[in-house]
Amino acid sequence: MSAPEVFQLSVGPLTGVAFSPDRSQVAVCANTNEAQIYARNGDSWELQHTLAEHDKLITAISWAPQTNRIVTCSQDRNAYVWTPTETGWKPALVLLRINRAATCVKWSPKEDKFAVGSGARTIAVCSFDEENNWWVSKHIKKPLRSTVLSIDWHPNNVLLAAGAADAKAYVFSAFIKGVDSKPEPTVFSPSGDVLAFVAHDSSLNVVYPSGPGAPPAAYISVKLPSLPFVNLTFTSESQLIAAGHDCQPIVFSGDQSGWAQSHSLDDPTSSSSRPLTPHATGSRVPSGGVGRLGNNEAFNMFKAADSKGQRSGSSAPGGGSSASSGLTPVGTDGLLLTVHQNSITLVEAYEWSSNGDVSKISTAGKDGRLVLWPVTAKAGGLAGKFGALQV
């Protein structure tokens, strides 16, 4: 069982992460108005380009796998499509026509369109206008009653799923004449037959639709004792991985008759996940060793109180009661025993195996870490757990 790769890309949160098609580069936004493109060099990442055009915080990044274009959207209500040229990345402004911040963006599977969710109760579906040489948008407004928090495309390039802050998940047709030929956090499974979303009531919901206008064939809602999830991704038709405020990616498996929690990719009780040291990247200082204060107990205590609102004195290390009540275990040094030290906000498929299932996923979160996880089977994880129990 190979260990996850951990990269500390910034001190603050990562608000957007997108890998290049060949996985040799990554575009990240470290909670600023600029996106940085890093190139992989062995065990570290080197800064290559900075995409500076937005005025305010970039909220999401999407990198098209075939056409190699990047789209970024920001709180300044704009989106830019970046095209690689010999002199660097060239931005093209998108006319979004929204009056609130853009929250999320995703390329469609054919990469001729992308969708931008916003706080203006609108989804802007954008396509390229050849005549005027710019990106134009069509709005989906009608049933939306609040901020759009997440979007995902159906593999057929037409259906669009969205989760919104009005406590509903929607599926729309994002059909644009001329561009298309005939046809709650929210993702479609690889075949596009299943819709899953996580909600802020610590639940995971999976929907199997039946036909147009008919109630779904199955609607499964799993309520969890832990903190809510923020994002999820399907790894196969019968497996998905969700992560969130619990700071660890959790594998769920099931089918139309029911879904259940399988195991965590980051088992805090096993010692193997403990001694991981993050790799520093670029000129940034890894959070953990700020000068000689890095190993100071008092410093760590105040740092934990500042970053997590925890007093290390009151936090019992991974005891039975904290595990059963769904709390993330905390070590004696005030750091979490999980790899991520704060909420995970992004989960995406990173690598596929030959049979089409996802073999590696990437996660990023508010702790500025980018982690690549091998998707492990349940057997190993459980054996490890029992082993730890016997000791």
Added chain:
Amino acid sequence: MSEYAFRKIDIDALDEDVLLPSDLYDPDPRGPDGVLSDAKSKSTEVRNLISRGDTAGALNTILTEPPYGEGVDEAKDITTTALLLILNSTRSTEIPAIVKALGPEQQDHLMAYLYKGMAVLGQGTDVSGSVLLTWHEKLTEVAGVGCIVRVMTDRRTL
């Protein structure tokens, strides 16, 4: 304090496209009158069960389909009073077993009432903070922090 007066201004008053509670959840299908009569009959049943010493059964009854939403304030008051009566009349050693026997939905509702009880402490109610905190502790051990999150995010206020 006058400098904070602006916080009380209803900024949605002139907005036609305002988000209403009815957009966020469906109202109780029983209607306000049905909810009230339900709450009254349950309250009487609970008193009977308590007098027979069946606190687990009483709690089970009161936490099944409790009144929620707007316009059912009387039903909510009756249910809350009946529930606090149960909480007060349960021995602290019995709490873990009772909490474990509840269904997941009832556990969520119980947590919501515990927070509601804490909100009205010292306002003429006869429940003490320590009783509520004991229940809260035992319930969190069984149902986890997810239960607390569900109460905080549920728009159907009990």
